[in-house]
Amino acid sequence: MSIDFVLPRTSFHFPTSGFSRRMSCLLAIAALALIVMPADAQNFSIVNSFTGGTAGQGPQVGVTMDRGGNLYGTTTRGGYLGGDCQQQLGCGLVYKLTAHGSGWTLSPLYAFTGSSDGNMPLSRVVFGPDGALYGTTQSGGIGCNGDGCGTIYRLTPPATICRSFSCPWTETIIHKFNGFDGAMPSGDLVFDQSGNIYGTTQKGGMDNEGTVFQLSHSSGGWTLNTLLSCTFASGLAPQSGVILDQAGNVYGTTYAGGSGFGVVFELSPSGSGWSEAILYTFHDGADGGYPSGLIFDAAGKLYGMTFVGGVNGRGTVFQLSPSDGSWSLLVLHSFTGGLGGGTLLASLTFDPAGNLYGVTTNAGQNGAGNVFELSNGDLTYTDLYDFPNGGGNPYGTLLLNNGTLYGTTLLGGMDGLGTVFAVTP
Numbered sequence: 058m059s060i061d062f063v064l065p066r067t068s069f070h071f072p073t074s075g076f077s078r079r080m081s082c083l084l085a086i087a088a089l090a091l092i093v094m095p096a097d098a099q100n101f102s103i104v105n106s107f108t109g110g111t112a113g114q115g116p117q118v119g120v121t122m123d124r125g126g127n128l129y130g131t132t133t134r135g136g137y138l139g140g141d142c143q144q145q146l147g148c149g150l151v152y153k154l155t156a157h158g159s160g161w162t163l164s165p166l167y168a169f170t171g172s173s174d175g176n177m178p179l180s181r182v183v184f185g186p187d188g189a190l191y192g193t194t195q196s197g198g199i200g201c202n203g204d205g206c207g208t209i210y211r212l213t214p215p216a217t218i219c220r221s222f223s224c225p226w227t228e229t230i231i232h233k234f235n236g237f238d239g240a241m242p243s244g245d246l247v248f249d250q251s252g253n254i255y256g257t258t259q260k261g262g263m264d265n266e267g268t269v270f271q272l273s274h275s276s277g278g279w280t281l282n283t284l285l286s287c288t289f290a291s292g293l294a295p296q297s298g299v300i301l302d303q304a305g306n307v308y309g310t311t312y313a314g315g316s317g318f319g320v321v322f323e324l325s326p327s328g329s330g331w332s333e334a335i336l337y338t339f340h341d342g343a344d345g346g347y348p349s350g351l352i353f354d355a356a357g358k359l360y361g362m363t364f365v366g367g368v369n370g371r372g373t374v375f376q377l378s379p380s381d382g383s384w385s386l387l388v389l390h391s392f393t394g395g396l397g398g399g400t401l402l403a404s405l406t407f408d409p410a411g412n413l414y415g416v417t418t419n420a421g422q423n424g425a426g427n428v429f430e431l432s433n434g435d436l437t438y439t440d441l442y443d444f445p446n447g448g449g450n451p452y453g454t455l456l457l458n459n460g461t462l463y464g465t466t467l468l469g470g471m472d473g474l475g476t477v478f479a480v481t482p
Contacts, residue, residue, distance in 0.1 A: 174197060255271050306326075315335065323336055
């Protein structure tokens with residue numbers, strides 16, 4: 058492996074013992090941010106402000122769009138408010154946003170009840186080859202001391218045309234994690250050309266350090282195959298999903314492991330199993346640490362972000378290029394300002410011209426995150442929008458459609474319970 062430059066390692070660490078602890082840390086940091094700067098709102102608009110209750114709150118992942126321009130997403134809380142969900146401010150919601158004139162209308166599609174059907178969705182919903190929506194929940198299902206180890210679900214619309222505000226979709230659980238085969242799934246699901254599903258769990262597996270899995274559809278059911286059961290050497294806590302190349306190889310990142318700050322890995326079919334290759338190990342130096350999700354460019358190079366490290370200790374945007382059987386890392390940008398760059402869940406987004414777009418969770422001028430562009434060619438960094446203190450913290454991957462970027466924030470909006478937003482570069 059090679060790296061363009063190396064500086065002394067930055068001492069900037071986050072706990073790796075679970076998502077909830079990291080999330081509590083991040084929210085505490087955001088609440089302590091004191092600098093409030095006016096933001097240029099000319100290219101920014103709020104698509105939806107979540108109001109809590111049955112309308113949902115706290116989205117932590119991005120949105121998906123159908124061919125009609127409707128947006129679909131999840132909130133971690135809100136929705137169903139009975140039973141144990143009442144104590145948790147709801148167990149999460151799948152929603153649809155439909156454009157009407159100059160505004161958008163939110164329609165709840167499915168509210169999780171926190172039991173066998175799942176609790177706290179922490180992945181985008183994606184459309185499968187059959188036109189249904191697929192996603193995961195962090196808990197619910199079975200196992201894991203009664204809280205449930207998480208689920209993979211499928212949602213289908215009503216059989217007849219819906220003419221009212223609320224027309225719930227039908228949920229089918231296609232897998233309940235039991236701890237041995239994974240726990241706490243997060244990150245986007247992805248389909249291969251044969252209709253198999255791939256994803257990651259933060260916990261569970263042989264050493265309870267997370268898994269990469271495949272679900273195969275056959276005879277009307279689904280069978281889970283564990284492609285990787287994580288160890289420290291292989292990387293710990295994969296949480297951002299995976300991507301596939303044309304040959305069927307699987308690529309992803311782990312939040313920790315390796316030297317302690319995460320790795321980029323490749324999984325390749327090998328006989329009756331899968332073999333892992335570590336493409337890069339992060340060291341929390343100039344290269345960064347705690348990587349999030351990956352994307353490919355047309356030349357087969359990988360791109361991603363790190364949450365810490367880089368020249369300023371605030372995270373990086375990186376590129377990994379294959380060459381003669383190995384991979385070389387290039388730092389494209391080191392974040393400045395704020396309390397940490399990157400985001401733990403999101404991937405970058407390309408436009409047709411090759412420009413990169415992404416979000417930071419706690420960077421930006423106000424320490425509440427921002428939307429940025431990294432131009433193709435000269436790698437000019439442009440801060441497209443800075444979220445106000447207490448009104449931001451975007452975590453999810455941006456969706457680009459007709460020149461507009463759509464994303465979500467954990468906080469902000471009319472009631473401070475999160476938003477879906479739009480930014481025009």
